[in-house]
Amino acid sequence: MKRTPLYEEHILLGGKIIDFNGWEMPVQYESIIEEHLSVRRNVGMFDISHMGEIEISGEGAKDTILNLTPVQEKKLTSGKAAYSFLLNERGGIIDDLIVYTFDENRFLLVVNAGNIEKDLNWIRERASPKTNVKDLSKDIAAISVQGPNSGKIFKNLFNFDLSSLKYYSFEREIELRDLKIQLVSRTGYTGELGFEIYAQPETIIKLWKTLLEMGVKACGLGARDSLRLEAGMPLYGHELDEETTPIEANLEKFVDTERNFIGKEALLERAPIKRLIGLKMVDKSVPRQGQRIFSNGKEVGYVTSGGFSPSLGEYIAMGYVKHEFKEEEISIEIRDKLRKAILTALPFYKRG
Amino acid sequence: MVPKDLRYTSEHEWIRVENGIGTVGITSYAQEQLGDIVFVELPEVGREVKKMEGVAVVESVKAASDIYTPVSGKIVEVNEDLNSSPNLINEDPYGKGWLFKIELSKPEELEELLSAEEYERLITEG
Numbered sequence: 001m002k003r004t005p006l007y008e009e010h011i012l013l014g015g016k017i018i019d020f021n022g023w024e025m026p027v028q029y030e031s032i033i034e035e036h037l038s039v040r041r042n043v044g045m046f047d048i049s050h051m052g053e054i055e056i057s058g059e060g061a062k063d064t065i066l067n068l069t070p071v072q073e074k075k076l077t078s079g080k081a082a083y084s085f086l087l088n089e090r091g092g093i094i095d096d097l098i099v100y101t102f103d104e105n106r107f108l109l110v111v112n113a114g115n116i117e118k119d120l121n122w123i124r125e126r127a128s129p130k131t132n133v134k135d136l137s138k139d140i141a142a143i144s145v146q147g148p149n150s151g152k153i154f155k156n157l158f159n160f161d162l163s164s165l166k167y168y169s170f171e172r173e174i175e176l177r178d179l180k181i182q183l184v185s186r187t188g189y190t191g192e193l194g195f196e197i198y199a200q201p202e203t204i205i206k207l208w209k210t211l212l213e214m215g216v217k218a219c220g221l222g223a224r225d226s227l228r229l230e231a232g233m234p235l236y237g238h239e240l241d242e243e244t245t246p247i248e249a250n251l252e253k254f255v256d257t258e259r260n261f262i263g264k265e266a267l268l269e270r271a272p273i274k275r276l277i278g279l280k281m282v283d284k285s286v287p288r289q290g291q292r293i294f295s296n297g298k299e300v301g302y303v304t305s306g307g308f309s310p311s312l313g314e315y316i317a318m319g320y321v322k323h324e325f326k327e328e329e330i331s332i333e334i335r336d337k338l339r340k341a342i343l344t345a346l347p348f349y350k351r352g
Numbered sequence: 353m354v355p356k357d358l359r360y361t362s363e364h365e366w367i368r369v370e371n372g373i374g375t376v377g378i379t380s381y382a383q384e385q386l387g388d389i390v391f392v393e394l395p396e397v398g399r400e401v402k403k404m405e406g407v408a409v410v411e412s413v414k415a416a417s418d419i420y421t422p423v424s425g426k427i428v429e430v431n432e433d434l435n436s437s438p439n440l441i442n443e444d445p446y447g448k449g450w451l452f453k454i455e456l457s458k459p460e461e462l463e464e465l466l467s468a469e470e471y472e473r474l475i476t477e478g
Contacts, residue, residue: 016387027387027414028387031387031388032387032388032413032414033388033390033413222387222413222414226413284391284435285391285393286390286391286411286416288416307390307413308390308391308411308413315390315391335393335409335416
């Protein structure tokens, strides 16, 4: 089992540790619901050091990115971050990731912890011959600070306004007193205002302690999951996998079909067989991944993520239904009983 | 920590018996392990159940857990307050967070349950 540099800090705070894709991570400290609400109402932070960081650099780096992901070329601008995917030849999602563009010849991919090895192999086999592919995952730790009051925290730390950093933009190589920040971006996975800081492990430990002193609440993976579910954001292994295309996952706006990339032909030829939906329970019960969705006695889909929404006080889920399915009233099979639910537009929660 | 006047199962239920009626809930240890409770499915009143039959479900943020009845008998009352406030289980597991009341059909089954000392040993030694 792997540990992040913040493991000792999680133990000190009473974090309940679980196995997350081979990582010993805190699922919660005291209460998932309280942690969730602190991000919606104030500010919270997450250890995201388990995420993978892969540097693509040198000659052909940009062509490598353009070949491996469906990202729009204009988004590969210095100082910009872009949400994208690695796609297989069938258009299925190998991983979802963020591409940070440093310059024409240097990019950083932030990938899911459970997919680092798979991604590295895929990229190395297909990178341009003179392009370097380097796994920096062990050298980089990271914290995500999220919530309506994250701007105040940001201002205190960096002495400039978070609002001057546009959504999905970043700054590099910032000195904070004695701390060297490698990268800070206005990104997140909660649907709130927020930022993510990447630095060396020792720096991240100091920063975590500083943020705690500033009143930022430590939040675990449980809250991270319920927050991203409310925000309608997909999670690899739930909404996304190698059998699912970005079009089926309602992510076509992140696919540039004007140019070539691995998986494009299949994406254009293959008729989508399912579509991602949001649902709310009408009969009270908790929908969970894997439960079947029915309509008029017929199975029409399955739940990919579900749970209690602390912000709405309702039971919500995301899932897939057959692409042609157009009804709104459905049932979820929970413990051998069909329970009524209704399709709902995503996201469930939008910040005010 | 573990109330002395109750009997326990190894599945972390407790029972308090007064005048042939048992009140059942989950232990403080169990609610701590589960974390925030967000939904409870209670049995139907009038249902006849057998010892260690799954009769209720407690759902935390992360998972669903079956609740077993410590004794056989008939369900005579359920805690309706849990429908709107399932977190009562977290706040007061031995009091307001009770799950159901059962009329014991085999009171001798109580003797097979764990005492407070035995339950305490179970959760401290794992």
